Amino acid sequence: MMILIKKFLSQSQWLAQQTMTLLVLLALACLSLGQFTACSFVEFEPSPYAPRNLEAIYSEQEDLTFIFWQIDESADVEKVSFEYFDPNIELWKPIDLGRAIYPASPYACGARTCFQYQLPGYVQWTESSADYEGQGRVGNRFERGVRSIHEDGVSFGALDLRQRKTMTTFGMEPIAIKKNLEFRLNRFDYFETVDLLLKRGYEWRLTPSTATTRAEHIKENCLAGSGAWTSTATAILPVGWTGRSHCLELRPKTSVISPVTVVEPLPPSAILKPMEMSYSPPLSNPLTFFFSLNDLLIRSNRRCAQLQTEIVDTVRGYFKSRTPTDKQVDLGDWYPVTPIGRMNDESCEHAFDRVYPVTELIDSIKQEILLRGSNDQVIIGIYSNNSDEPVPDQVKRDLEQMMSELFALPNTRPFLIVVASSGLNDSMITLPAEAQYEFIIPWRAREITPFDEQMDALAEPIFPFYTVEFISGMTEIPLKDPPGVSPLEFKVCALTPNQLISVVVEGEGTFAAQRMGMQKSYPWGMSQAPALLMRLLEQKRVSEDELIEEEVVLRYEICERFCDFPFTNQENEIFPSWSAEIRCQSQDEP
Amino acid sequence: MKFGFFRALARFRYLLFLGMIILINSVTVGFIPNDMSSAYAQSKKPLVMPKLERARVQNRFQARVRRSSLNTQLGAHIRDDYYDSFASGLGLEYFFSDQWGIGLNYTCLWTSLSDEASELRNSYGLVPDARPQQEHLSISALYGLGYGKMLLFDHIVHFDPIFAMGLGYANAEERTLPMFKFAFAPTFLLQNGWSLRLDLAMTAQLENRSRGVVFTTGFMPMLTVGWSRQLWTEKLK
Secondary structure (H helix, E strand, O other): OHHHHHHHHHOOHHHHHHHHHHHHHHHHHHHHHHHHHOEOOOOEEEOOOOOEEEEEEEEOOOOEEEEEEEEEOOOOHHHEEEEEEEOOOOEEEEEOHHHOOOOOOOEEEOOEEEEEEEEEOOOOOOOOHHHHHHOOOOOOOOOOOEEEEEOOOOEEOOOOEEEEEEOOOEEEOOEEEOOOOEEEOOEEEHHHHOOOOOOOOEEEEEEEEOOOOHHHOOHHHEOOOOOOOEEOOOOEOOOOHHHOOEEEEEEEOOOOOOOOOEEEEOOOOOEEEEEEEEEOOOEEOOEEEEEEEEEOOOOOHHHHHHHHHHHHHHHHHHHHHOOOHHHEEEEEEEOOEOOOOOEOOOOOOOOOOOEOOHHHHHHHHHHHHHHHOOOOEEEEEEEEEOOOOOOOHHHHHHHHHHHHHHHHOOOEEEEEEEEEOHHHHHHOOOOOOOOOOEEEEEOOOOOHHHHHHHHHHHHHHHOOOEEEOOOOOOOEEEOOOOOOOOOOEEEEEEEEOOOEEEEEEOOOEEEEOOOOOOOOOEEOOOOOOOEEEEOOOOOOOEOOOOOOOOOEEEEEEEEEEOOOOOEEOOOOOEEOOOOOOOOOOOOOOO | OOOHHHHHHHHOHHHHHHHHHHHHHHHHHHOOOHHHHHHHHHHOOOOOOOOOOOOOOOOOOOOOOOEEEEEEEEEEEEOOOOEEEEEEEEEEEEEOOOOEEEEEEEEEEEEEEOHHHHHHHHHHOEEEOOOOOOEEEEEEEEEEOOOEEEEEOOEEEEEEEEEEEEEEEEEEOOEEEEEEEEEEEEEEEOHHHEEEEEEEEEEEEEEEEOOEEEEEEEEEEEEEEEEEEEOOOOOOO
16 A cells, blocks of 8 residues: 555656545545435334333332333343342342342233332432532433343333332231131232232231220231231131131232231121012902993894893903902893883883982992992993983983992992993083093994904903002011021112111111111011011002002112121222111122 | 444444545556556656647447446445444346446445444433344446546556446345435456446435334445456457
């Protein structure tokens, strides 16, 4: 090279200078061109290997700094290790995940791989460079706690760092469950509240308590424990532990340090049993009286008798066939009479001045009621009229008087069915407003078969009549006695319809549905199960289609023991006293 | 540090480029063809420059037609992406005619993060969203502008100015980038088929980054040492 340069220098100085200048300028031009034209529009992004979501949480309770971080799932975990910055000696130190106080393998957490590590004491990384300047170390870089080292030696600083302090990182609110055979820890985990997962196990043991009453089950009465520790994977309590008062001790599992222990009272829980029953008020059929008022105009006696049989008796027969036999009373056929009192024996002769023997009919009905001792009856009257002529005023008055008197009878529901020609419509009988049923069936002298169909349609929704044997506030609905259990108290959990008036407990009295005071449960009673007094629909002498069949569905809970002790429901809510709580545990004990 | 040497080379790419210029200058002057070496001998004598003596027309030194050449390259890829890339490559070229030819080129790159970007990565875990490139493969159309010679330090230097336009791709870790390449390559012809070339290439690439496809440009100066041979000569009719 030197020779070449000398050779070059030995040439024309001017030419050499020009050439070199040209070449250097050309080179610089090329470089400038390259530099200016090269553009990659680079933005910086987090490296997959860079620790992110780095959290350092100091627990005053455990005097430990818990560190959590993540790397992207695309990063190869096998090729990376980690270091933490020791602020005391200002050096990076390797992290051995397997030798942590609470070791945990890296685990997938969403699109990341998560890590955890713990350092004893309070470790804090100062973020402000001003602190360094204040210590005369201007220019020192702030180290973000943890960094990752790739196997090829490249290091990646943490993308971010969040440092926190907390008083408590774990605790518990234990409660005995499954009839005091097991317990549920209800462990408090601070890290869960900040959406972090600290992987570590816990162990427990029972310790004695000096408590003798429910109120004395407090932490201060817990005594020091000495038994063996059991992993929380098992939560079975020793048999007979409820014989005396106990507390529960809990600590994290570690072999590296002596862990912090928490202790809480573990009172027995109320022993409860869910019960369910349904109740339908009994139904009865009222006594049903049938009578017919035949107001026919047929000259032939044979024909008249035939029509009565085929039409009026058919109608009556349909109704009676839908009424229990022992609940029907046939009062026979009734005919108009002449003003002088002569009975129209032929039955089919209209006298213009005819009247009905209303008084006799009503008397006859009253007599039958009295005779049968009935206090619940329905009276069905069938009025038949084949004439196209308007009903005489007197007949109308008779019929209206009859219905009024029937309505006036106690515990009676009269019911009138008119089988008449269409001409009757013009002079429709006006019935009392209470008469809910008034049917007019067009008169058909001959057509027996179509008549059947009509009768079916009429009789089916009406008959039989019912009376619901239930009096609101008086009829008792007895609770089902649980077999093999001696309940002390009970609570109504759900009631449909929710119309409870009061609870009757034998030997204890009657309790209002809404219990006042602290006690929300009811005593069970000594020898007989309690009963409920409810408000239901009162239905008397209702037709088939009027009847509303109510069913009382009741879910209740009985307490066998420790009734004023805690319980937990299915939503894991803990209640300090079952007796004082209005809510039930649930259908099935968790 | 596996690529420490290459990284160092890449870091000093500007100096390297200047070195290339000087080297080309020196070599072309030093290894001029024999038949022209008399010029150097004459240089021992007092230089007499008669009028119009330099405007002589001489025979062409080397024809490009049917000439095939094998090239080795050294250089850098400058992309302004916080990476330092040192490049070396192999190329094969063939001229169908005196003007047109085709070339196939493979380039291997040793790419490392620049110091400032390394600092950012070490401190904050941030890295450029561009990926470091490891290799290029391209096929090019070659166009010979003409040929020329110049008297340089009393030496006659023959050169072929060539344009190259290529398509190819670059491999950058898990990404593959389509690439367009345009180069001006003055080739200095030496004896026995040897040549020295300065490839001044512009690269244009499309990189599919996390925020989308990004168009990038780069500058790729390469010093090429080639050996060529005319595959057959045209028979005289």
